[in-house]
Amino acid sequence: MQTDLFQERALRRVARRQNIVVRFIRRYPLGAMGATVLLIFAFAAVFADQLAPYDPVANNFAVMFRPPGPQYLLGTDNFGRDVLSRIIFGSRTALLVAFTSSFVGATLGALLGVVSAYFGGRVDDLIQRVTDIILAFPLIILALAMVAALGTGTLNVIIAITIPMIPRVSRVIRASALALREMPFVEAARAIGASDVRIIFQHLLPNVVAPYLVMLTAFLGQAILLEASLSFLGLGVAEPTPAWGLMLRGAATQFAERAPWLALAPGIAISLAVFAFNLLGDALRDALDPRLRV
Amino acid sequence: MLKRVVFLVLAALFLASCAPAAPSTPGQPSPAAQQPRYGGELVFAVDAEPPSLDAHRETTFAVIIPLAPFYSTLLKFDQYNYPKVVGDLAESWTVSSDGLVYEFKLRDGVKFHDGTPLTSRDVVATYNKIIFPPQGVISARKALYSAVESIEAPDSRTVRFRLKHPSASMLANFASGWNWIYKADIIEKDPRWYEKNVLGTGAFKFVEYVPGSHVVGKKNEDYFIKGRPYLDGFRAVFMTDRSAMVAALRSGQILINFRSVTPQERDDLVRALGNQVVVEESPWVCSQIVVLNNEKKPFDNPKVRQALTLAIDRWNGGQYLSQFTFLKYVGALMRPGSPFAMPESELEKIPGFWRDINKSREEAKRLLREAGVPEGFSFTLKNRNIEPYPSLGVFIIDQWRQVGLQVEHQLLETGPWTQDLRTGNFEAMLYFNCDFMDDPDLQLLGFLSPERSPVNYARYRDPVLDSLYDQQSRELDPEKRKQLVWQFERRAVGEMAYQLPALWWNRIVVRWAKVQGWRITPSHYINQDLVDVWLAQ
Numbered sequence: 001m002q003t004d005l006f007q008e009r010a011l012r013r014v015a016r017r018q019n020i021v022v023r024f025i026r027r028y029p030l031g032a033m034g035a036t037v038l039l040i041f042a043f044a045a046v047f048a049d050q051l052a053p054y055d056p057v058a059n060n061f062a063v064m065f066r067p068p069g070p071q072y073l074l075g076t077d078n079f080g081r082d083v084l085s086r087i088i089f090g091s092r093t094a095l096l097v098a099f100t101s102s103f104v105g106a107t108l109g110a111l112l113g114v115v116s117a118y119f120g121g122r123v124d125d126l127i128q129r130v131t132d133i134i135l136a137f138p139l140i141i142l143a144l145a146m147v148a149a150l151g152t153g154t155l156n157v158i159i160a161i162t163i164p165m166i167p168r169v170s171r172v173i174r175a176s177a178l179a180l181r182e183m184p185f186v187e188a189a190r191a192i193g194a195s196d197v198r199i200i201f202q203h204l205l206p207n208v209v210a211p212y213l214v215m216l217t218a219f220l221g222q223a224i225l226l227e228a229s230l231s232f233l234g235l236g237v238a239e240p241t242p243a244w245g246l247m248l249r250g251a252a253t254q255f256a257e258r259a260p261w262l263a264l265a266p267g268i269a270i271s272l273a274v275f276a277f278n279l280l281g282d283a284l285r286d287a288l289d290p291r292l293r294v
Numbered sequence: 295m296l297k298r299v300v301f302l303v304l305a306a307l308f309l310a311s312c313a314p315a316a317p318s319t320p321g322q323p324s325p326a327a328q329q330p331r332y333g334g335e336l337v338f339a340v341d342a343e344p345p346s347l348d349a350h351r352e353t354t355f356a357v358i359i360p361l362a363p364f365y366s367t368l369l370k371f372d373q374y375n376y377p378k379v380v381g382d383l384a385e386s387w388t389v390s391s392d393g394l395v396y397e398f399k400l401r402d403g404v405k406f407h408d409g410t411p412l413t414s415r416d417v418v419a420t421y422n423k424i425i426f427p428p429q430g431v432i433s434a435r436k437a438l439y440s441a442v443e444s445i446e447a448p449d450s451r452t453v454r455f456r457l458k459h460p461s462a463s464m465l466a467n468f469a470s471g472w473n474w475i476y477k478a479d480i481i482e483k484d485p486r487w488y489e490k491n492v493l494g495t496g497a498f499k500f501v502e503y504v505p506g507s508h509v510v511g512k513k514n515e516d517y518f519i520k521g522r523p524y525l526d527g528f529r530a531v532f533m534t535d536r537s538a539m540v541a542a543l544r545s546g547q548i549l550i551n552f553r554s555v556t557p558q559e560r561d562d563l564v565r566a567l568g569n570q571v572v573v574e575e576s577p578w579v580c581s582q583i584v585v586l587n588n589e590k591k592p593f594d595n596p597k598v599r600q601a602l603t604l605a606i607d608r609w610n611g612g613q614y615l616s617q618f619t620f621l622k623y624v625g626a627l628m629r630p631g632s633p634f635a636m637p638e639s640e641l642e643k644i645p646g647f648w649r650d651i652n653k654s655r656e657e658a659k660r661l662l663r664e665a666g667v668p669e670g671f672s673f674t675l676k677n678r679n680i681e682p683y684p685s686l687g688v689f690i691i692d693q694w695r696q697v698g699l700q701v702e703h704q705l706l707e708t709g710p711w712t713q714d715l716r717t718g719n720f721e722a723m724l725y726f727n728c729d730f731m732d733d734p735d736l737q738l739l740g741f742l743s744p745e746r747s748p749v750n751y752a753r754y755r756d757p758v759l760d761s762l763y764d765q766q767s768r769e770l771d772p773e774k775r776k777q778l779v780w781q782f783e784r785r786a787v788g789e790m791a792y793q794l795p796a797l798w799w800n801r802i803v804v805r806w807a808k809v810q811g812w813r814i815t816p817s818h819y820i821n822q823d824l825v826d827v828w829l830a831q
Contacts, residue, residue, distance in 0.1 A: 059692040061614035078618045079688060152705060234679055238703045240688045253537060254558055254618070 024287065031283020037276035045092040052085035057240040065259050075261040078251045079240075083265050089242035090266065094273060097154065098223035101161035105223075106216040108162075109169025114204045116170065117177035118196070128174075131167035139164050143226050147235040157236050161226045169215045176208045210288035217284055221277030228270045244270050330811060334829035336528040339539045339551040343505065343532050346489040349472045350424050351432040355818050358471055359552050360509040360530035362822035364407070365474035365494035366518075368398060368417060368453075369465070373813045373821045377731055379469045382823075383412065383495070383518075393460030393770060396468070400451045404518045406477055407499045414447035419478035421445050421455070423485055431485045437747060438467055438735060441767075459768055462775055463733040471730050471820040497523040497825045507532060517825075524811065524828035536681075543804065549829075550805035553818045554578070556681065558618050563804045572807050574814035578799035579629050579737075580728035582621060582686055584675075585793050588754040590721055597665040599791035602722075603646030604658035605697040610651070611689055612797050619682035622800035626783040627741070629816065630798055632732035633772070634779045644788040658697045670698030673721040676714055679705040683724050686796055690724075715751050724796070725751060730819035734779045735767050741786045741793065752793045759786055 025032040044051055053073075054060075060080035068075040074083035116127040134142065146160035180186060181204070189199050230236035231245030239246060247266035255262055342356035349357050349365075370382040381387070384398040404412040425442050427433040441461040446454040457464065474494060480487050492500040495518070498511035512527040531548060533539040540559050542548045544566050555563070563571055586593040586602065593599060608624045616622035626644065628635040641647045648654045662668060677687040684705060691701045701722075706714065714720050729736040739747050742763055743755040759782060766778035787795055803814050811826040 057692065057695070059689060061610065064614065064617070078685075079692075151710075234705065238705045239684055240691060240703065251618075254556070257562060258558070 024283070028283035028287060030279045031287075034276040034279030034281075034283065037272060038280060041091045041273055041276075042095060044088045045095045048089045048092050052082075052088045054082035054085045056081060056085040056089040056242045065255070067259070068261055074265045075259065077247075077259070077262055078255065081240075083247075083261065086242040086247060087244070087265050087269050090244045090247065090269065091273075093154070093237060093241060093243040094224050094227060094270075097158055097161065097227040098220050098277075101158045101165065101223045102216055102219040104158075105162040105165030106169045106212060106219060109166040109215070110173045110205065110208060110212045111200075112166065113170040113173030113175075114177045114200055114208060117174045117181055118200055118204060120181075124174075127170070131170055134164065134167040135171070137164070139168075139222065140226065140229060143230060144233070144235065147230055152235055152238060154237050154241075157227060157230055160230070161223050165219050165223075169212070169219070172211055172215055173208050176211050177204055180204055180207050213288060214281060214285040217277055217281035221274040221281065224270065224273050224277065228266075328810065328830060330524050330826075330828040331830060332524050332828070333526050336525050336550075336809065336824065336827060336829065337548050338528070338530055339533045339542065339548045340530050341536075341539070341551070341553055342534060347492055347503070348486075348488040349474050350427075351434055351489070353434050355553055356532075358819050359822050360532075361492065362471060362474075362496070363498040363511050363523075363528060363824045364492050364496040364500050366404070366496050366823070367469065367471065367473050367475065369469035370471070370823070371469050371731065371815065371820045373815055373826075376815045376820075377466065379466055382469075383417070383475060384468075387465075389465065393464075394457045396455040396457070396464065398453045398468075400453065401518050402451065404495050405516050406495050407493055407514065408477075409516075410477070410479075412475065412495050413450040413478075414453045415450070416478045417453045417475055418445045418447045419481045420473070420475045421453075423476070423481055424473060428485055435470065435472060437739060438470075439464075460770055461735070461767060462770055462772075463735045463767070466731055466733060467735075469731070469820075471817075471822065497823060498525075498528060501527070519825065522825050524826070525824065528824060546806065549809050550803065550812075552803060552822065554620050554799075554801045555804050556618065556620055557616065557802065560802050560804055567806075570807055571804050572809075574803045574805070576801045576814045576816050577623055577629055577631055578620070578728075578801040579632075579730070579732055579817045580726060580799040580801075581625065581627075581629070582682070582796040582799070583725050583727055583740075583793050584690065584796055585715070585720075585723045585725045585751045586791075587718060587721055587723075588752050588792060589718060592665060592667060592671060593721065595665050596790055597661040598667065599794075600645055601658040601661040601665070601697065602694065602699075603787065603791045603794045604648075604654045604661070605699070606646060606690060606693045606794070606796070607651040607654075608647060608797060609649060611693070615682070615685060615689060615797065616800060619685045620799045620802060621682050621686055621797040623798035625798050626787055626795055627727075627737050628734065628779065628783070629732050629737075632816075634732065634734050634776050636780055636783065640780065644784060646787065646791070646794065655697055662697065670700065672700040672702070674702045674704050675722045675724065676704050676706060676711065676720045677724045678711045679707060682799075687724055690796065718751075718753055723751070728817070728819070730817045732816065734763075734775070734782075738763055738766075738779070738782055738786075741782070754790075754792050756785075756790065756792070 058081065062080060063076050064078055064080040066072050066076040072082050074087065076082055112127055116124045142164040143160045146163060147156060150156040150159060186199060186203055189203050227236055228245030231243045232249045234249060236245055237243045244266040248263055252263035340356060340359050342354060344357040344360065345352055345354065347357065347361060366383045368382060368384050369379050372378040372380045383400055383404060385401045387396065387398045389396050400414060406412060422445060423431065424433050425436060425439040427436060441457045441459055441464065443456045443458045448454060476488055477493055480493065497514055497517045499514045501510040501512050503509045509530040510527065513523055513525060517523065533542065539551060540562065543551060544563060560573055564573060586599055588594055612622050612624050623630045626636055626641060642649055662670060675687055675691060677683050687703050691703055694701050715723055715725060727737060727740060740749040741759055742750055743760050744750045744753060746760055762778055762782040766775050766782065769775040769778060786792055801814060801818065808830040809827065810830050811828045815821045
């Protein structure tokens with residue numbers, strides 16, 4: 001009897017989730033389109049080994065500079081490497097860097113924002129002034145400086161993209177947390193003797209999830225662009241690692257006349273991923289902000 | 295970034311649609327029938343900035359190419375008959391029968407650009423700075439002149455070098471494009487004055503150097519060869535961005551890049567400009583080598599080093615990489631085709647140069663098993679971030695992957711790359727070996743024990759190689775010397791595989807056809823005085 005009840009509840013939960021997905025698709029078709037593109041990229045990243053028709057780093061000089069055709073759908077580069085396979089594996093690099101840096105950056109930023117708002121006073125002043133200093137630099141300049149200091153490589157690129165993101169998220173989250181700090185449930189928690197850590201983690205952070213998610217998705221697109229920019233400038237990951245920005249650099253510019261497909265494929269992949277993240281981010285912002293629900 | 299990407303894509307599409315269907319033939323030089331013409335300014339590109347203005351301390355073309363027109367050397371190479379040596383400041387010279395005394399008679403009436411006459415005292419002071427530099431003064435090529443015991447000036451126009459022992463390459467060493475003759479009074483007052491200032495006896499007088507932008511020179515009316523130079527002046531423009539350099543060459547804003555262009559850049563320029571440009575190519579006294587840090591495990595094991603060299607398919611690599619980089623020729627330590635180089639029949643016997651790559655890779659795997667790393671191992675290949683280094687890095691990493699090695703590629707700016715190379719902060723590193731001429735004393739220098747050679751970055755000691763080097767250096771019979779050089783090569787890159795020669799470069803110079811009186815040589819460190827260069831209508 002009890003088992004039936006549990007099953008029924010589980011079924012209801014699944015149905016509710018399905019309803020949310022269906023409602024999201026109906027209400028935000030562009031956002032859904034973005035999510036679909038991203039799912040495809042994520043699928044390609046996870047199953048790159050199975051999906052890629054060729055080894056993305058193996059040189060094969062017998063087929064160098066092959067234009068797109070039945071054997072090599074997106075052509076080959078100057079080392080005879082299959083461009084499609086490098087695009088597929090490149091999604092792994094792009095998404096790894098984007099997700100890691102955006103997640104870590106947004107999470108640390110949210111935490112700092114909440115701490116700053118909750119404690120106020122000198123703590124707030126200190127955090128906000130440091131934030132002001134970092135915000136004074138454009139994102140790409142800061143990322144360039146970080147890579148110049150740390151050196152190239154995937155981990156350093158992730159760090160270089162993460163750090164400039166923290167103050168940007170922190171500023172937005174602080175604004176939301178300032179309002180929350182004055183809410184009765186926070187007062188109540190304080191009254192019953194809850195510690196600062198408990199209030200921050202149990203009462204404030206869960207209530208800034210909406211702006212957090214919006215910032216996260218917005219930064220995913222920016223992170224992909226930044227990673228591509230750094231790689232394009234020769235400061236990101238190094239050859240022969242497949243990465244979209246790296247594919248645009250060097251051979252693509254050097255052989256723009258002879259092999260234009262070398263620039264087209266990664267260019268389209270970057271644009272598509274950034275566009276998809278932006279569409280999804282906008283849709284999420286609309287869905288999660290009650291003021292925008294008409 | 296997005297704008298950049300969109301621009302790139304549109305540009306690529308546009309250029310693809312504009313490209314003519316069939317490439318035109320490169321233009322041919324036709325200087326013979328033409329009469330040299332006076333006047334005009336030669337504008338040319340230089341790919342990098344000089345670290346200082348003193349050629350005695352520097353090793354980069356970025357010093358030689360823009361500044362050589364201001365200076366003279368004792369001897370120089372004849373651009374039409376390389377490696378024939380002709381006089382520059384020296385009017386004549388003699389070498390004693392035992393090869394221990396070199397005496398040079400200087401030209402009369404040579405003046406520095408400040409109007410003071412050049413005497414043998416200036417030549418002595420210059421060579422003392424190069425061979426016996428005072429404390430705190432760097433002399434990059436000091437080791438080349440280790441046979442010199444003393445330098446004398448018996449009179450104002452005679453310079454005498456006394457050697458401790460005969461040296462087969464000494465005469466050619468006096469034609470080095472690096473050994474600019476400086477003024478004795480200045481060197482005595484401040485031996486580092488020339489790092490920031492220019493004063494020579496060359497065909498052009500210094501006008502200005504604007505860091506990051508250009509160097510300008512004007513005709514020296516008092517030049518010691520009457521009727522030269524032909525040009526009114528020159529402007530060397532620093533252009534580190536290759537696409538900007540090619541665009542400037544294409545539009546005629548610059549007329550030549552003396553160092554080299556890539557095959558792709560050559561083809562693009564020829565396609566766009568047809569017979570308006572002339573292409574000259576030459577095997578280059580420049581090669582790429584893989585430096586293995588012999589102090590670090592497992593590179594201290596000769597079997598591992600041999601496995602690494604056996605895994606590289608140089609013959610196919612050269613054939614394919616030459617289509618888009620200036621890497622081309624397969625050779626050991628001497629430039630392929632040069633007087634002391636091994637013929638292919640000999641080269642093919644050295645491990646790593648075998649024609650059968652499958653056999654070579656099987657042997658590599660066997661050696662790795664014997665060395666106790668049957669599954670291969672991981673390491674980092676540090677590399678410079680300018681072409682052709684990254685392309686070669688990609689190729690070599692793929693070659694090593696085929697025998698089970700996992701290699702991370704780390705690209706560095708020139709500064710950190712040089713720093714890591716000098717301090718030994720690397721496992722494997724791609725390096726270059728470029729010289730001003732073909733001579734075993736120069737090309738083998740980096741393979742001597744570190745006490746003998748500051749440029750042995752692989753950090754090993756081998757008395758056998760040191761002894762072979764000395765023997766070949768003192769051997770005056772070219773045939774016997776050649777055999778000693780080959781013996782050195784077989785040991786250095788075959789049996790011991792301390793450092794791994796990769797590929798030799800192919801120099802490609804594209805110049806506007808109106809630039810006359812200049813001929814390509816196997817080194818970009820020589821023939822840059824612009825004395826004979828003129829501009830046709």
